[in-house]
Amino acid sequence: MRGENSVVKDPALAPEGHRKIEWAAAHSPVLAAVRERYLKDGTFDGLGVGVALPVEAKTAYLAAVLAEAGARVAVAAPLPSVVQDDVAAALAERGVAVFATSEGAPEDADRWMELALEAATAGGEAVLIDDRAGLTRIAHTTRRGLLPRLRGASEETTSGVVRLRAMEREGVLELPAIAANDARCKYLFDNRYGTGQSTLAALMQSTNLMLGGKRVVVLGYGWCGKGIARYAAGLGARVTVCEVDPVRGLEAYADGFDVLPALRAAEVGEVFVTATGNRRVLGEEHFARMRDGALLANAGGVDVEIDVGWLRSAAARVREARRHVEEFVMPDGRRLRLVGGGMVVNLTAGDGHPVEIMDLTFAIQALCAYRLAREHAAMRPGVHLLPREIDDEVARLKLGAVGMGVDALTEEQRRFLAGWRE
Ligand SMILES: NC(=O)c1ccc[n+]([C@@H]2O[C@H](COP(=O)([O-])OP(=O)(O)OC[C@H]3O[C@@H](n4cnc5c(N)ncnc54)[C@H](O)[C@@H]3O)[C@@H](O)[C@H]2O)c1
Known part of the structure; x- marks a missing residue:
């Protein structure tokens, strides 16, 4: 059985x-x-598929579907957490083949991804389903020998x-x-509604606090930030957005939110959520202005969006206040509480x-x-977009699954839109 070389915590689970x-x-x-x-x-008969994704039930179902279609699937977690x-x-x-245990150290993830690449290519060629380009990075650095086998x-x-x-x-x-x-069927739903709902759910579940009435500061008003802001507002929070892109800032304003530079937002916020994909969006200068209990x-x-390293070195005391919530007591007595370790x-x-x-x-x-x-043979090395028809097909399948549907253009309408004389 392919799963037997796996690295997992306990098969009995x-x-x-x-x-x-x-x-x-x-x-x-x-x-x-x-x-x-x-x-x-x-x-997929006999083809390898290397997957780097969070190892939870939905990923597992994707891996199982690919395996059922004949693929030799190897899954690595990009982080133990x-x-x-x-x-x-x-x-x-x-x-x-699974390389993932919550008991690993963050440094183990590269090794797991190397093992998954090796397992996926052991019997021939493979395709990758990647997270933050982890497998791709390894295939271009420590496991370059495997590159020719990757489609x-x-x-x-x-x-x-x-x-990429x-x-x-x-x-x-x-x-x-x-x-x-x-793909539109990805970022419009996953980044926006998925991150929106699940981020707020994680915050509420791990703190057991109420968000209604609280000042929530959302840093980054991209697809994820828009979702987080919208769900927070839906729960009754008073939302402030921080951006570096003035158009996105203006969009947040038009959506009904306050828009402030991060240093000013630091003074008013009670809950801060970063969603920029950028480094040190919250650092020493912001922490210095935050109120007790933020x-x-x-x-x-x-x-690296929240400078957790600085918090750790500057705090007078650190303790686990609840599961997933670390409390940093600053030398002036203020308590800053980090949910989910900054990951x-x-x-x-x-x-x-x-x-x-x-x-x-x-x-x-x-x-x-x-x-x-x-x-793959007809695709040049480089970044490609998914053809629009595939996106359309996925949206159509989903609408069909919930008993809804859209119209198709009539021939007359298609001609009207394509022409200019009428
Ligand atoms: N948590 C999840 O489940 C999940 C899901 C999808 C994406 N993501 C990640 O979330 C991040 C954002 O994704 P997105 O799709 O919203 O990206 P995006 O590019 O649409 O949005 C990012 C926004 O952050 C802004 N930004 C950059 N630096 C900033 C700074 N210093 N201060 C304030 N704003 C700043 C940009 O102007 C941009 O508007 C990425 O790292 C992405 O990989 C997370």
Whole structure:
């Protein structure tokens, strides 16, 4: 069985993991339809698929669907903090090679990704489903020997696409990579509604505090920030947005939020959520102005948005106030409380995105992997967008699954829109 070389915490945890995967499967009609229509046509027979994603039930269902379609799937966690050990155990029991335990150190993640790359390419060629370009980075550095076996990579995150474009600019990207994140069925729903709901859920669950009436500061008004601000406002919070892009700042203002530079927002906020994908968005100069009891969390894909290192070195005392909540007592007595360790909070202190959201995202990912598997030879190394028809198909499948639908243009309307004489 392929799963037997896996690195997991405890195989005995598998039964609870299977239940979680079954729950995800029961709420993933789009991925199920994609499986029936496309994935089972033999494309994946014997092909390796290397996956780097948080190891929780939705990822596991995607891996299981690909394995069922004939692929040799290997899954690595990009961080120990995003591993659910019961799900990892269940996945290994289903014959997937899994390299993920919550007991690992952050430095172990590179090793797990190397092992997953090796396992995925052991029997021949492979495609990658990547998170923050982790597998792609390793295939271009410590495991360059495996590059010729890779047909391409599909990238899940905004931060990963930023890195792939940087590699492309420097002329070092040797694979075709599809920016799955930039598919409309991904960022419009996953980044916005998925991050919005699950970030707020993680904050509420880990603090047991109320958000209604509180001053919530959202740093970054991209797709994630828009979702977080909207859900916070829906819960009755008074939302302030911080941006560096004036148009996005103006958009936040028009959406009904205050827009302030971060140093001023630091003085008024009670809850701070970063979602920029940038480094040191909250640092010493902001912490110095925050009020006693301020809550800090990061929803961005990089773990350097909040300068946790400075907090740790400057604090007079640090203690775990609740599970997932660290309290830093500053020398002047103020307490700043960090939720989820400054890592992606909806995964480290929550259950990740809602299943229905990941159903869309993983339908996109499965179709990207399918496209790379079939059409890689005609794709140049570099970053590619998913063709619009595939996005449309996923949206149509989802609307159909909830009993809704859209119209098609009539021939007369198509001609009218294409012409100019009328
Ligand atoms: N938590 C999750 O589950 C989840 C889901 C999807 C994406 N992400 C991650 O969240 C981050 C944001 O993703 P997105 O899709 O919203 O990206 P985006 O590019 O749409 O938005 C980022 C925004 O941050 C702003 N920004 C950059 N530096 C800033 C600064 N110093 N201060 C204030 N604003 C700043 C940018 O102007 C931009 O508007 C990425 O790292 C992405 O990988 C997380």
